[in-house]
Amino acid sequence: MRIGIAGAGAFGTALAVTLAQAGQAVTLWARDAEAVEEMRRTRRVARLPEIELPEGIEPVSELSSLFACDTILMALPAQATRVFVTEHAGALAGKVLVACAKGIDLHSLTGQTAIISEAVPSATPALLTGPSFAADIARGLPTALTLACADDGCGAALQQALSTPTLRLYRSADVIGAELGGALKNVIAIACGACIGAGLGDSARAALMTRGFAEMQRLAASLGAAPETLMGLSGFGDLVLTCSSELSRNYRYGLALGRGEAFDSHMTVEGAATARAVTDLAAARGLDLPISAVTARMVAGDLTPLQALDALINRPLKEERE
Ligand SMILES: NC(=O)c1ccc[n+]([C@@H]2O[C@H](COP(=O)([O-])OP(=O)(O)OC[C@H]3O[C@@H](n4cnc5c(N)ncnc54)[C@H](O)[C@@H]3O)[C@@H](O)[C@H]2O)c1
Ligand SMILES: O=P(O)(O)OC[C@H](O)CO
Structure with a gap:
């Protein structure tokens, strides 16, 4: 398996580092030729400045080098994936394309693998x-991830190839559930x-995480995800990490x-x-996802956090299982 990575941001570089440290040769592609030249010279990447790139990583800006790989992360x-x-x-025809991004495409309201399948049916x-x-x-800290693929043979091969001594991959065939x-x-x-940030406290955050998880399960179920997938690393596990760490x-x-406060607009x-995509999906499917809805309105600047809280806490009382 010849591995290429499209995108030398924080995540692409981190994957390249752990794979190269495990002995894989990795082609790491970035669109900015000057940045790639700098990476070659300094063996450093702007998004992870404290990490030195191991020898097994070849930074490239030529797409032909990336497309010479049979498996592309x-x-x-x-x-940016759809374009x-x-x-x-x-x-990209006939290649194994491993989506690593976590988001719903605003244009098609689908996940990353559906975008890939539509654009490159033979991949x-x-x-x-x-x-x-x-x-x-x-940094080589222990991490466990989900590798999801509808093709069992390909999933097993990827699980083997992309696991490293510090990166443990669990396999799943439920791609929709894992990506949602x-x-x-x-x-x-x-x-x-x-x-x-608004000073509403840890109890309120626990409520948001729990009721937010219920929204995730509701939408995922309506789109065909298996409930147990949401309970795993890709759902509950990632929710806990991302809602509780300032590294996120x-x-x-x-x-x-x-x-x-303002936030750096260059940050991914x-x-x-x-949040906008979820609001559109919920409207199309007649689903009630109030936390996602007020979050989309906060992001758009239509609600302050206190107005969002007000909108959530004053909703009609209901059973917890609903
Ligand atoms: N950083 C993490 O800890 C982490 C962990 C797991 C998953 N992810 C996911 O990985 C994805 C990428 O995140 P990241 O942290 O690497 O972001 P990043 O901002 O660090 O890097 C993104 C890279 O993509 C490049 N890029 C942007 N638009 C492009 C385009 N149109 N064509 C070519 N290159 C383009 C940027 O120049 C940048 O180098 C996200 O979906 C994120 O959720 C990130
Ligand atoms: O920095 P974030 O918020 O994009 O989170 C990174 C990863 O998705 C956490 O699993």
């Missing part, structure tokens, strides 16, 4: 997701950050909203677009 932001795979559909799509901070993976868990938890993490950009973005915050 797609580590671009979720909203990339559509533009390069011919070169085999897979997904790598679960609770992990790029810095932890790159990873995408939807980012929306709830923004809500939790806003809650803490989604959570930090929420904190900034809660405090009324997947939950912001996905």
Whole structure:
């Protein structure tokens, strides 16, 4: 298996580092030729400046080098995937394409693997997701992720090839469930950050995580996910990590909203677009997802965190299982 990674941001680089340390040769592609030249010279990447790139990583800016690989990990932001795979559909034909982004595409309202399948029908799509901070993976801290693929043989081969001494992959055939868990938890993490940033307390955050998880389960079930997938690493596991750590950009973005502070617009915050996508999906399916809905309105600047709290807490009382 010849492994290429599209996107030399934090996550793409972290995956390249752990794979190279385990003895794999990795082609790491970035679109910016100057940045790649700098990476070659310094063996460092801007998004993970404290990490030295092992020898097994070849940074490239030529797409031909990336397309020479048979297995490509797609580590671009979720909203960039559709354009990339559509533009390069011919070169990507027949390849194994492993989606690593956690977000719902705003244009199609589908997950990453559906975008890949639509643009490149001959490719085999897979997904790598679960609770992990790029810095932890790159530093060799123990991490467990989900490798989801509808093709069992390909899933097993990827599980073997992408596991390293510090990165343990569990296999799943429920691609839809795994990708929805990873995408939807980012929306709830923004809500939790806003809650803490606005000084509403840990009890309120626990309520948001729990009721937010109920929303994740409701939407995922309506889109065909297996309930147990949401209970696993890609759903519950990643929700816990992202809603409770200031290493999370989604959570930090929420904190900034809660405090009324500005946030770095160059930072990848997947939950912001996905909150809008979830609102559209919920409307189309007649689902009530109040936490996701007020989060989308906070992100759009239509509600303050206190107004969002007011909207949530004053809803009609109901049974917990509803
Ligand atoms: N950082 C993490 O801890 C982490 C962990 C797990 C999953 N992820 C997921 O990985 C995905 C990428 O996140 P990241 O942390 O690497 O983000 P990042 O912002 O660090 O890097 C994204 C990279 O993609 C490049 N890029 C953006 N648009 C592009 C385009 N149109 N074409 C080509 N390149 C483009 C950027 O220049 C940048 O190098 C996200 O969906 C995120 O949820 C991140
Ligand atoms: O920094 P975030 O919020 O994108 O979170 C990174 C990972 O998704 C956590 O699993």
